[in-house]
Amino acid sequence: MTAIELRGVTKEFPSVTAVSDLDLTVEEGEVYGFLGPNGAGKSTTIDMVLDLVRPTEGTVTVLGRDATADSVAIRRRTGVLPDGFSVYDRLSGRRHVEFAIESKEADAEADPVLERVGLLEDADRKAGGYSKGMRQRLALAMALVGEPDLLILDEPSSGLDPAGVKDMREIVAAEAARGATVFFSSHVLAQVEAVCDRVGILREGELVAEDSIEGLREAVGDGETLEVAVDDATDAVVDAVRAVEGVSRVEADGAMLRVSCDPGVKTRVIAAAEDAGAVVDDFHTEEASLEDLFLAYTEGEAAPTGREDAATGEVDA
Numbered sequence: 001m002t003a004i005e006l007r008g009v010t011k012e013f014p015s016v017t018a019v020s021d022l023d024l025t026v027e028e029g030e031v032y033g034f035l036g037p038n039g040a041g042k043s044t045t046i047d048m049v050l051d052l053v054r055p056t057e058g059t060v061t062v063l064g065r066d067a068t069a070d071s072v073a074i075r076r077r078t079g080v081l082p083d084g085f086s087v088y089d090r091l092s093g094r095r096h097v098e099f100a101i102e103s104k105e106a107d108a109e110a111d112p113v114l115e116r117v118g119l120l121e122d123a124d125r126k127a128g129g130y131s132k133g134m135r136q137r138l139a140l141a142m143a144l145v146g147e148p149d150l151l152i153l154d155e156p157s158s159g160l161d162p163a164g165v166k167d168m169r170e171i172v173a174a175e176a177a178r179g180a181t182v183f184f185s186s187h188v189l190a191q192v193e194a195v196c197d198r199v200g201i202l203r204e205g206e207l208v209a210e211d212s213i214e215g216l217r218e219a220v221g222d223g224e225t226l227e228v229a230v231d232d233a234t235d236a237v238v239d240a241v242r243a244v245e246g247v248s249r250v251e252a253d254g255a256m257l258r259v260s261c262d263p264g265v266k267t268r269v270i271a272a273a274e275d276a277g278a279v280v281d282d283f284h285t286e287e288a289s290l291e292d293l294f295l296a297y298t299e300g301e302a303a304p305t306g307r308e309d310a311a312t313g314e315v316d317a
């Protein structure tokens with residue numbers, strides 16, 4: 001069974017098409033990162049999965065059920081951490097979790113889940129006095145109630161300090177290990193890289209890439225940057241390196257050369273620099289960061305070749 005399946009889903013608002021003919025499949029047990037720039041249609045997609053918004057066209061199936069017809073049953077097996085969660089100021093943290101237990105009719109106690117998110121000591125305080133990070137931990141606690149089959153986390157690390165981000169990452173890993181599916185939308189790309197098996201990148205309502213991070217790196221192609229520390233990055237050295245086959249770009253910053261090149265031409269780059277009179281002190285390669293990949297897929301003409309294949313999921317990981 002797939003956890004989330006969208007087929008030909010379009011959502012038109014009066015002035016904008018937020019999601020356009022979207023096909024998306026999230027397998028059971030998968031941690032799926034959902035990325036895209038502002039306004040790409042991520043929240044609208046999540047809202048359709050949760051039946052808060054109805055598609056103009058297409059079908060949404062969640063945990064094997066129709067998202068519209070069976071929304072109550074789906075909600076009972078789904079934990080949601082919404083973007084911009086607001087607390088009931090006068091209720092305690094514990095009361096919030098109890099409320100989640102009651103509304104899901106879960107056979108669960110509040111304290112273990114409060115402890116899991118690090119809020120047990122503050123559980124009896126009014127949530128109105130919680131810090132932003134504490135509110136986010138509370139939202140996560142409510143999402144975790146009743147061991148849901150599907151966790152939908154919209155910007156889960158928002159407002160969390162580094163310790164909170166680490167806790168959240170460990171909780172996502174533990175939930176996945178227990179067999180839950182996690183659908184994770186985020187702008188914090190390092191988070192996505194750390195926890196997700198696969199990512200989908202949405203752009204103007206369409207899925208422009210879907211693969212493992214590794215697969216996306218390969219699809220982008222020239223994902224490698226070689227940093228070479230030399231005694232003196234003269235014009236002659238830069239020109240010699242630029243002339244090496246497989247080098248697409250060279251930047252000189254003081255005594256540091258940054259070389260964008262195909263994998264496998266490293267040795268020739270170093271040799272060319274030395275032949276041109278440079279003394280190479282040190283070198284190392286950097287893989288394309290997720291930021292680089294994200295920009296490559298979402299910014300205008302810079303979209304990489306292979307994107308069309310990636311969009312149909314045909315790029316091998």
Ligand SMILES: Nc1ncnc2c1ncn2[C@@H]1O[C@H](COP(=O)(O)OP(=O)(O)OP(=O)(O)O)[C@@H](O)[C@H]1O
Pocket residue numbers: 013014015016017018036037038039040041042043044045
């Ligand atoms: N209720 C609505 N009425 C009209 N337009 C809407 C509505 N909800 C969303 N939109 C529009 O649909 C498009 C997609 O918005 P959406 O909130 O889904 O994007 P997003 O990827 O979640 O963005 P962000 O990262 O900024 O939260 C935007 O152009 C937005 O203005």
